[in-house]
Amino acid sequence: MKFRAKIVDAACLNHFTRVSNMIAKLAKICTLRIRPDKLNFILSDKLASGGVSMWCELEQENFFSEFQMEGVSADNNEIYLELTSENLSRALKTVQNARTLKIKLTNKYFPCLTVSVELQLSVSSSNRIVTHDIPINIIPRKLWKDLQEPLVPDSDVSIYLPVLKTMKNIVEKMKNISNHLVIEANLNGELNLKIETELVCVTTHFKGLGNPPLASQSCRDRSPGELTEVHIEIKKLLQFLAGQQVNPTKAVCNLVKNRIVYFDLLHEDVSLQYFIPALS
Amino acid sequence: MGAGPAGGGAREDYSGLVLWLPGPSYGTLCRRVLSLTPIAGWARVWCLDGMKCLVTGGNVKVLGKAVHSLSRMGDELYLEPLDDGLSLRTVNSSRSAYACFLFAPLFFQQYQVATSDLDTLRCKIQMKSFLSVFRSLATLEKTVEKCCISLSSRSSSLVIQLHCKYGVKKTHNLSFQDCESLQAVFNPASCPHVLRAPARVLGDAILPFSPALAEVTLGIGRGRRVILRSYQEEEADSTVKAMVTEMSIGEEDFQQLQAPEGVAITFCLKEFRGLLSFAESANLPLSIHFDAPGRPAIFTIEDSLLDGHFVLATLADLDPHLQYLGSPELPRTAPQLQAHSSSQLDDFASDDIDSYMIAMETAAGSSGSRAQPPISLSPGFQTSHDPSLHADEEAEPSTVPGTPPPKKFRSLFFGSILAPVHSPQGPSPVLAEDSDGEG
Numbered sequence: 260m261k262f263r264a265k266i267v268d269a270a271c272l273n274h275f276t277r278v279s280n281m282i283a284k285l286a287k288i289c290t291l292r293i294r295p296d297k298l299n300f301i302l303s304d305k306l307a308s309g310g311v312s313m314w315c316e317l318e319q320e321n322f323f324s325e326f327q328m329e330g331v332s333a334d335n336n337e338i339y340l341e342l343t344s345e346n347l348s349r350a351l352k353t354v355q356n357a358r359t360l361k362i363k364l365t366n367k368y369f370p371c372l373t374v375s376v377e378l379q380l381s382v383s384s385s386n387r388i389v390t391h392d393i394p395i396n397i398i399p400r401k402l403w404k405d406l407q408e409p410l411v412p413d414s415d416v417s418i419y420l421p422v423l424k425t426m427k428n429i430v431e432k433m434k435n436i437s438n439h440l441v442i443e444a445n446l447n448g449e450l451n452l453k454i455e456t457e458l459v460c461v462t463t464h465f466k467g468l469g470n471p472p473l474a475s476q477s478c479r480d481r482s483p484g485e486l487t488e489v490h491i492e493i494k495k496l497l498q499f500l501a502g503q504q505v506n507p508t509k510a511v512c513n514l515v516k517n518r519i520v521y522f523d524l525l526h527e528d529v530s531l532q533y534f535i536p537a538l539s
Numbered sequence: 540m541g542a543g544p545a546g547g548g549a550r551e552d553y554s555g556l557v558l559w560l561p562g563p564s565y566g567t568l569c570r571r572v573l574s575l576t577p578i579a580g581w582a583r584v585w586c587l588d589g590m591k592c593l594v595t596g597g598n599v600k601v602l603g604k605a606v607h608s609l610s611r612m613g614d615e616l617y618l619e620p621l622d623d624g625l626s627l628r629t630v631n632s633s634r635s636a637y638a639c640f641l642f643a644p645l646f647f648q649q650y651q652v653a654t655s656d657l658d659t660l661r662c663k664i665q666m667k668s669f670l671s672v673f674r675s676l677a678t679l680e681k682t683v684e685k686c687c688i689s690l691s692s693r694s695s696s697l698v699i700q701l702h703c704k705y706g707v708k709k710t711h712n713l714s715f716q717d718c719e720s721l722q723a724v725f726n727p728a729s730c731p732h733v734l735r736a737p738a739r740v741l742g743d744a745i746l747p748f749s750p751a752l753a754e755v756t757l758g759i760g761r762g763r764r765v766i767l768r769s770y771q772e773e774e775a776d777s778t779v780k781a782m783v784t785e786m787s788i789g790e791e792d793f794q795q796l797q798a799p800e801g802v803a804i805t806f807c808l809k810e811f812r813g814l815l816s817f818a819e820s821a822n823l824p825l826s827i828h829f830d831a832p833g834r835p836a837i838f839t840i841e842d843s844l845l846d847g848h849f850v851l852a853t854l855a856d857l858d859p860h861l862q863y864l865g866s867p868e869l870p871r872t873a874p875q876l877q878a879h880s881s882s883q884l885d886d887f888a889s890d891d892i893d894s895y896m897i898a899m900e901t902a903a904g905s906s907g908s909r910a911q912p913p914i915s916l917s918p919g920f921q922t923s924h925d926p927s928l929h930a931d932e933e934a935e936p937s938t939v940p941g942t943p944p945p946k947k948f949r950s951l952f953f954g955s956i957l958a959p960v961h962s963p964q965g966p967s968p969v970l971a972e973d974s975d976g977e978g
């Protein structure tokens with residue numbers, strides 16, 4: 260099992276750093292799946308994550324100038340490894356001035372993902388070499404089935420999200436009042452965030468958001484004004500919103516009544532799907 | 540004192556000059572006189588019995604920075620005026636680190652020490668209190684014009700007066716305790732290894748390390764490169780390993796590098812940052828004198844007006860994983876170090892994960908859990924502590940921690956100026972002479 264890759268472009272390095280910062284905010288420990296054509300950051304919906312799951316995908320050739328991998332075996336040409344996401348984002352943060360970045364799978368004292376760069380701060384200084392060895396756990400083949408791309412359920416309503424920063428500020432304030440909120444939307448471009456306690460109800464209305472083209476027949480049968488609602492934990496929504504430091508290229512929210520909310524985001528060429536289950 | 544001649548006069552005696560003057564006798568309480576200011580026929584005598592230093596201009600901020608630097612290490616500041624300047628010292632709670640800044644008389648606009656009894660001028664002050672005077676360096680720089688530190692033999696408070704702009708004068712009275720001289724017995728010249736670099740080089744070198752990192756290993760690797768690596772103590776039952784960060788710097792960045800490949804020491808990064816930040820702001824080179832693991836490492840900076848010494852204990856047992864820094868006989872010799880510096884050699888020879896993978900599959904069995912196969916981690920470190928040798932530095936019987944520090948660092952031996960020197964390093968110059976027996 261081998262993996263090694265190289266980034267030589269500053270813009271690609273910045274973008275990769277932003278992706279890893281986002282992942283670090285969304286999942287403390289996540290799975291990295293390496294395939295010849297793509298990389299995935301995966302969080303599966305186990306008890307530990309409270310039922311939240313995440314699927315992030317990027318095309319490796321958009322980032323790496325060199326990319327070589329050899330999976331577990333010829334017919335299972337993939338690598339699944341588990342790491343603490345903060346380690347990766349911290350490692351990348353310290354190497355922003357580098358010209359080239361190398362990542363590879365190593366087994367120094369324990370299996371690691373080694374990130375290394377060469378830095379030259381000025382003409383007169385020597386070449387500095389910075390290496391970060393990020394400890395990883397190799398995930399055995401028998402567990403791979405739990406880490407596959409999630410089946411996306413048919414949504415009752417799909418709607419484009421408002422500016423995420425605004426949404427985050429509002430949800431942050433709501434968090435002080437209630438632990439859970441109701442997110443509801445319709446096909447008329449209206450999205451509401453509602454919280455309700457014994458003393459107070461607060462609703463924030465977003466209008467004019469627009470809806471993506473209708474995907475399924477069931478959507479077409481609905482009356483446009485009909486609101487679909489899902490009841491979720493505020494903390495989970497907030498964690499998702501906090502991870503979006505940059506406004507995405509595309510952001511869609513999908514609601515399946517009383518079952519799940521899932522967000523479908525595109526940050527330039529990196530796609531992110533984030534699933535928050537409904538509270539029972 | 541005795542009555543003097545009726546018409547006034549002067550007499551020299553063993554403790555200095557004593558003047559009898561007509562009129563109000565200012566001199567009766569003083570044992571040593573420093574200056575005379577003739578005013579309208581009367582000799583006005585100003586006597587100092589104690590210490591007075593005046594810091595002006597940019598040096599106020601320098602002094603403040605030194606205090607900040609010391610505050611990161613210890614909770615008490617030991618202030619002692621010496622012949623060669625004013626010393627500010629501290630030691631950390633586990634006695635594994637000691638710091639001293641010595642400000643030469645020329646650092647001050649005025650530096651006056653006058654007393655018959657040097658013992659009374661040593662004081663130990665709460666670091667928090669002292670720091671509060673210099674807390675905001677920005678404010679010091681902008682508004683403080685002069686800083687006067689004075690200590691009278693008779694009083695029990697240290698007075699720090701800040702003369703600020705617009706005639707504002709801030710006076711701080713800090714109470715202190717008498718103490719014995721705090722000294723660590725050490726001698727940079729006895730350390731075989733030295734490296735010296737501008738502070739900025741070292742400052743840049745520690746940037747990749749997390750601010751929370753406690754300890755770091757410094758050593759010389761292949762190709763005479765200076766290596767800094769994060770050090771994390773392995774906990775026996777912990778399955779979560781920490782990220783390892785390593786910075787490698789070329790020899791040419793150092794003004795002096797006198798150490799063979801393979802030597803390495805591990806010390807507290809947090810305490811080192813204290814001196815480093817001061818050295819960076821003063822733009823001074825920093826020297827590191829060190830010896831075998833377990834022996835204290837001495838970090839020094841100096842210029843014509845001040846010098847700083849930080850003495851930090853080092854880990855006695857070296858992490859076996861680090862032994863690859865140069866020693867060729869260990870199995871896992873580090874192609875890594877070479878690989879990092881020359882990409883042509885960057886092959887997968889060191890990426891031996893296959894054998895690990897196979898072991899993984901068979902060990903996992905039917906459990907279905909993601910248990911790691913038992914990799915033997917480095918053996919736990921023996922706590923090495925120096926149980927016997929630190930002396931009281933309090934005048935009164937006090938609770939000097941006699942128990943070994945919980946950390947694995949060997950506590951530095953502090954030679955009391957009164958006790959015979961049992962220093963493992965042999966007789967070394969002490970910073971101040973014994974004060975037993977005054978003439």
